[in-house]
Amino acid sequence: MVTMSEKTASVLGPTLSRRQFVKAGGALVVGFKLIGPALLKADSAKPATFKNSLDPTLGSSWVEIHPDNTILIRTGKSDFGQGSTFTAYRQIVAEELSAPFEAITTVISGDTDRTPDGSGAFDFLGHGTPNIRKAAAYTYQALLDLASEKLGVPKDKLSVKDGIVSGGGKSISYGDLVKNQQLKLTIPVKGDLTSIGGLDIEGNPPMKPVSEYTIIGKSFKNSIITSKVGAKETWATDVRLPGMLHARVVHPKTLGSTLVSAGSLDKTKFPNSQVIVKGNLVGVVAPTEWEAIQAADQVASGTKWTEWKGLPGNAKLYQHLREESDWTSAPVQKSKGSKGDVGSALESAHKKHSATYQLSYMKHAPIGPTMAVADVKPDGTVHIYTHNQNPQALRGEIAMMLRTTPDHVVVHSYPGPGHYGRSNGGNAGAEDEAVLLSQAVGKPVRVQWMRADDMQWSTQAAAAFSDVQIAIDEKGKMAAYQIDHYMPAMQDDRPVGAVLAGLPTMPAPQVHSDSVTSTVNGIEDDWIYAPVPNVMERGHGTFQVGQKASPLAVGLRDHSMRTPGQFQQNYPRELAINEAAALAGADALQFRIDHASEERIINVLKAVRDASGWDTRPSPRSDAASTGSTPLRGRGVSLMLRSGTYWACVCQIAVTPSTGAIRVEKYTIAVDPGIVVNPMQLKRNVEGGAVMGISHALFEEVMFDESGITTADWNSYPIPTMADIPEIKVVLLHNPKVGAYGGGSEAANALAAPAIAAALQDATGKVIRRLPMKPAYVQAALKS
């Protein structure tokens, strides 16, 4: 226990201090204390030292209890449309505090100067104990201590309902407990604020038993939906600063072109515009947005770049990955589930399945292109106004680019178009360019990427391929399963404007094993067919395509995207399992049940079987055909475990062999996340993920030639329309005995692809082992 100058009380390790009789207001302010040397540990990718924007002993905090019984919470995680910060986080805090949901009137998220913990907008539920839950649990204990003293009743004789503490015939509200006092609860945290993971609260405060939950499990509405729908919310796109200029960036001609000469401006047409050149970064600023767009077009047409051809192009992508990429420099990763003697089992197999599966590059493709407003002040401090998934990490990256420390950078976080992982390592594009242009002109600058910039200069989900071998024994069971996953580095967190300008960034992806920006390809897809006796899962990594060849060190930059890595590993596994079931003459869903031992896996499969009207039989169906212009029907199943949540999906499709067109007619998904925190929000998240999954399966492929990305807009990168969606059925399996809440908003996008591919095999007897299943590729597979 730390002794403080004021009166302190022990709160299970953390300390509570207070000064009584504060004249106005009073509050219980839950700050934090940093422990351990990790925070200040020098890292090649981070400045050696920096200051927090929060003083841990002052008001910047996780939870504030106010005298009027309202509660404020703060989280470094930004909302991306999942709604978790406005629904689940409120419910979790209200539950741990035994306070009404409605008492939490304010949620502050994302701003680096107003939130405590950093980290990315992923894994909101933190494997059941996100920081905000621990903070609330510590706060609850502190409130009980205060009430115990105030009421003269032992802590264990107190109970709390709706924010009122009762015991010994007396009661007091939280608001009255904190009135006229300045209370400061200090709790332990560790970590690196500007890293991808941010800070974690330490210790294990007692949590409310699940059996006593009254708030978690209810469908509370998302408050930000009300303000967005009513046109009351300020989006990042709405930020306007005094004196702000509009800018567009003229990006290089190819992903390896360097600048020969920047085009000049026709000053008679654009008298107020300026061209800014910094290395290979060319920007155009103007007082109005329309002038900036037109002036940038004119400058672009006169700008000369070197030619470059260093990419394989779509047609040779998989040949390039297989034959020309360096898979030897990054150590091969072996899964925890690997066991037994796969080699012998494959040799003595009764039947054997061997195949290769391919996944194309995919874009995050936010519905609005990325943008940012930056204001570089004369004293060198920088304010950035944007929509970002990890504002603290962005802060670190901007500080590094400017050769300063993160305390000079503030990132203000606003709602924006979801980009599904693109900025979870800090930047989404445009932020660094806005900073450099603002620095150059001495005024606030708003950089808005156009649609083509966003398609061609942002990162993408890495392409991948996997080799699978499965041995089936005489009894029709899997005797061995072997998979080798090959994927280029999946996360390049260098801000591209800084790269173009030749300014400091973290290194391009390289061989090191302690970071997501490594070339090492870890096994992300948990093995869930425990009874299979012999298993070998290996991950092989390499550099990004074009990264080393590009004179800009750019190439095809990758970034994690919704269910990163696991999407690329689960698709080949689940499609191969379907093929193995077909080879064994078994029903694909029952085949999975027969190879599972965990109750939750079996239950989620049975739930999707019942809800989808699955007819148990082997695939392909007896009347399968691969020709004709009549739609043929089939169904397939897929299964996944991610972040403590079990998922099973059935897709029923119609495919027309003569055109190769696949239409998903019915999509059924069952989800067991343990405790369902908010059924309505989870259902909506899953429905959205289902549609994105169908999009990945059928539509999405980044097209590129030897010089760069040729995908430029929604015509060249189609996503589903309302007419493309099937009947969607979501089955939520509330499973309170698990005692934790698993992640629910992310992973639904991964289930469709293998289920649709299996449905195609069911309908036609032919298998297509590449994504996306575009009509032309399907036609080719059916003719093979």
Add this chain to the structure above:
Amino acid sequence: MVTLNVNGVRHEVSAPDDTPLLYVLRNDLELIGPQFGCGLAQCGACSVLVDGKEVRTCVTPVASVANQEIITLEGLPARWAKQKGLSADEAKSTLHPVQQAWIEEQTPQCGFCQNGMMIKATELLESNPQPTLAQIKEAFTTSGVSPNLCRCGTYVAIIEAVQHAATIMAKGR
């Protein structure tokens, strides 16, 4: 100088005639409903109603809509109040049924495209108060210059919200 009639208010704007309406609405009139999604009339995020029809402001020259009735997301509540003859006091606290339904059904995820979705829903329900599922899909897919696109995949929630809005509108409040 172009004269615009936006949400019932006349504005004289000095933007060049060829300026896309979107930039005038957002930057000169400081309206935040319409969003920049593609600049190519491919997605619908920037939509408004012009004389009751859904229009993509990112490709519409400002001079081409001079003196026409422009309604943005901000103007939907007043449009409904006027259609229903609500008093000024009632109007203040009323959202358009489409907006009410969008909240009731918890439709948006990130919400960036939903401006265009609500504009399209309003256009549809004003001409067809009880659309079938096929008519809703047709409205959001083939009735405009491009489909209305949602990257978060909220189409199911949009369909349910359109049906819900139709129910609210049929009741008259």
